[in-house]
Structures are given as C-alpha cells and as structure tokens.
Amino acid sequence: MEKIVYQFVKKHIIMQHITDIFFDLDHTLWDFEKNSALTFKKILTENKVAVNFDRFLEVYVPINLEFWRLFREEKITKEELRYQRLSKTFKLLEVDASDDLINHLAKEYITHLSSFNHLFDHTIELLDNLHGKYKLHIITNGFRDVQRRKIKASGIFDYFEHIIDSESVHVKKPNPKIFNHALQLANVAPENSLMIGDSLEADIKGALALQINAIHVDLEKKHEHSLCPIVRHLSEIEELL
CATH class of the missing domain: 3.40.50.1000 (HAD superfamily/HAD-like)
Known part of the structure; x- marks a missing residue:
C-alpha cells in the first residue's frame, strides 16, 4: 500500500x-486506425479491388506498424514505407496487384486520409x-x-x-x-x-x-x-x- x-x-x-x-x-x-480503415474502404471500393475488407485490415494493420517501426529507425524511406506495406499485404492475401495499382492506391490513401477525422x-x-x-x-x-x-x-x-x-x-x-x-x-x-x-x-x-x-x-x-x-x-x- x-x-x-x-x-x-x-x-x-x-x-x-x-x-x-x-x-x-x-x-x-x-483515431488513426478508424480513419485509416474508412479511407481504405473508400479507395478499395472505388478502385474495385477484389479483396475481403475485414481480412485486408487484419493483415495490413500489423504490417503497417512494422514498416512504421522501420521508417522510425531510418531503415526505409517514405516511398518504401508507402509502397511496401501495401505490396506485402496483397502478397499475403494472394491478391494480384500490379505496381501501378499499388502506387495509385498509396497516393489515393494519402490524399483521402484527412477526409475522415474521428x-x-x-x-x-x-x-x-x-x-x-x-x-x-x-x-x-x-x-x-x-x-x-x-x-x-x-x-x-x-x-x-x-x-x-x-x-x-x-x-x-x-x-x-x-x-x-x-x-x-x-x-x-x-x-x-x-x-x-x-x-x-x-x-x-x-x-x-x-x-x-x-x-x-x-x-x-x-x-x-x-x-x-x-x-x-x-x-x-x-x-x-
């Protein structure tokens, strides 16, 4: 006591x-996770990416945290962070995503992330x-x-x-x-x-x-x-x- x-x-x-x-x-x-999820729901739907949304988040969230750790430790660049977190997620989900699509989604994500502000x-x-x-x-x-x-x-x-x-x-x-x-x-x-x-x-x-x-x-x-x-x-x- x-x-x-x-x-x-x-x-x-x-x-x-x-x-x-x-x-x-x-x-x-x-509330990053909530706003990020809403952003992904928007851009994945609009770009007609064939993936189960809940499963996508389940795989993406820990991958994103890991790549942010690497970025914080100066082991990867901003561009590598934005590309690799999506690339690795799609690979684990066995989704055929081209580099063009990944780069487009990465840009769309940054563009629309501030549209949701919980x-x-x-x-x-x-x-x-x-x-x-x-x-x-x-x-x-x-x-x-x-x-x-x-x-x-x-x-x-x-x-x-x-x-x-x-x-x-x-x-x-x-x-x-x-x-x-x-x-x-x-x-x-x-x-x-x-x-x-x-x-x-x-x-x-x-x-x-x-x-x-x-x-x-x-x-x-x-x-x-x-x-x-x-x-x-x-x-x-x-x-x-």
Missing part, C-alpha cells in the same frame, strides 16, 4: 511546474480544458502536409502553438534532436514540459531520456510499467494535472 500511495503522490508532484504540453497526434488524439473520446474537452492553462504543441512522426491537413480538418489546429513534424526536422521520435528542437521552439525547459503520447519507445522513452515529463496514453490497455503515469482514457489526464 505504501508503494501505491508514493507513486500516486509522485505523479502529481512531477506535474506541478508544467507550462508546456506536447501531444503526439496519431493513436493519441486522432478523434478519440474526450479529445475536444481535454484541449478545451488545457488551452489557456498551458501552452499546447504537437510533436509527430507523420509527414508535414498530411499531419497538418488532419489537424485542420479535425478542428483542433487552433489549440496548438507549434506543430513539430519529423519530416521538417529530418529526424523522428525518439531521436533527441526532435525533442530538443521542440523545446527550443517553445522556449521551455525540459522540467517544465510534458509529453503525452501512445508510443512507449517514441514518445515516452524519447521524452524521459531528455528529462521531459511524460504521460503514456494506453487506450488499448497493452502496457504496464512504472516509467511514468499511464492513462487508459483521455479524461484521466486532467486528474494528473
């Missing part, structure tokens, strides 16, 4: 001097409640144009003072350069900053390595650790602040 009480108190002590909050976007505020429950309420009390920013590993379209189309652009994307900084979270760039841009010290994100490696460990406070958003309840506070719903964030 003493350990639990200590951890609870410590969480609140850490957050006392926060002035700037940096949010991740995808899987944290913006946010996670409590996103707007959270930003409303924090805006004005803290300076809010975004740090994302996504591509500049795509991420900005998502943020604007989902109606949350005006909440943020700075939007830092990996494409512009030329490194990706958890590389310390992107966090240092964000701190310099916001003119804030690490101890007065808070990173809120879903990725244990990119967001949480990346921030903690620079002494930036962190809250781990684990909406799917996949993680247990003592590195920082974990929330299972966005409404819990305000309780920690």
Whole structure:
C-alpha cells in the first residue's frame, strides 16, 4: 500500500511546474486506425479491388506498424514505407496487384486520409480544458502536409502553438534532436514540459531520456510499467494535472 500511495503522490508532484504540453497526434488524439480503415474502404471500393475488407485490415494493420517501426529507425524511406506495406499485404492475401495499382492506391490513401477525422473520446474537452492553462504543441512522426491537413480538418489546429513534424526536422521520435528542437521552439525547459503520447519507445522513452515529463496514453490497455503515469482514457489526464 505504501508503494501505491508514493507513486500516486509522485505523479502529481512531477506535474506541478508544467507550462508546456506536447501531444503526439496519431493513436493519441486522432483515431488513426478508424480513419485509416474508412479511407481504405473508400479507395478499395472505388478502385474495385477484389479483396475481403475485414481480412485486408487484419493483415495490413500489423504490417503497417512494422514498416512504421522501420521508417522510425531510418531503415526505409517514405516511398518504401508507402509502397511496401501495401505490396506485402496483397502478397499475403494472394491478391494480384500490379505496381501501378499499388502506387495509385498509396497516393489515393494519402490524399483521402484527412477526409475522415474521428478523434478519440474526450479529445475536444481535454484541449478545451488545457488551452489557456498551458501552452499546447504537437510533436509527430507523420509527414508535414498530411499531419497538418488532419489537424485542420479535425478542428483542433487552433489549440496548438507549434506543430513539430519529423519530416521538417529530418529526424523522428525518439531521436533527441526532435525533442530538443521542440523545446527550443517553445522556449521551455525540459522540467517544465510534458509529453503525452501512445508510443512507449517514441514518445515516452524519447521524452524521459531528455528529462521531459511524460504521460503514456494506453487506450488499448497493452502496457504496464512504472516509467511514468499511464492513462487508459483521455479524461484521466486532467486528474494528473
């Protein structure tokens, strides 16, 4: 019992001097999986790709996560990411898809992804409640144009003072350069900053390595650790602040 009480108190002590909050976007505020699925349903239907949609998602989602890991680790390019995740999915599904079709779908996906803008429950309420009390920013590993379209189309652009994307900084979270760039841009010290994100490696460990406070958003309840506070719903964030 003493350990639990200590951890609870410590969480609140850490957050006392926060002035700037940096949010991740995808899987944290913006419901990537839902919006991505709706985008694929649109483009696969319009292009008359003969594939079972549910099965397509079942195969594609883990492949996409793996290729994003490779991209984050600088092992593949943006172009390779966009092509290979679809190519591998179609091969596993034994769907005869030409390079032209794959490249076309890859472009269509990026074009239409920001057409769907479902946010996670409590996103707007959270930003409303924090805006004005803290300076809010975004740090994302996504591509500049795509991420900005998502943020604007989902109606949350005006909440943020700075939007830092990996494409512009030329490194990706958890590389310390992107966090240092964000701190310099916001003119804030690490101890007065808070990173809120879903990725244990990119967001949480990346921030903690620079002494930036962190809250781990684990909406799917996949993680247990003592590195920082974990929330299972966005409404819990305000309780920690």
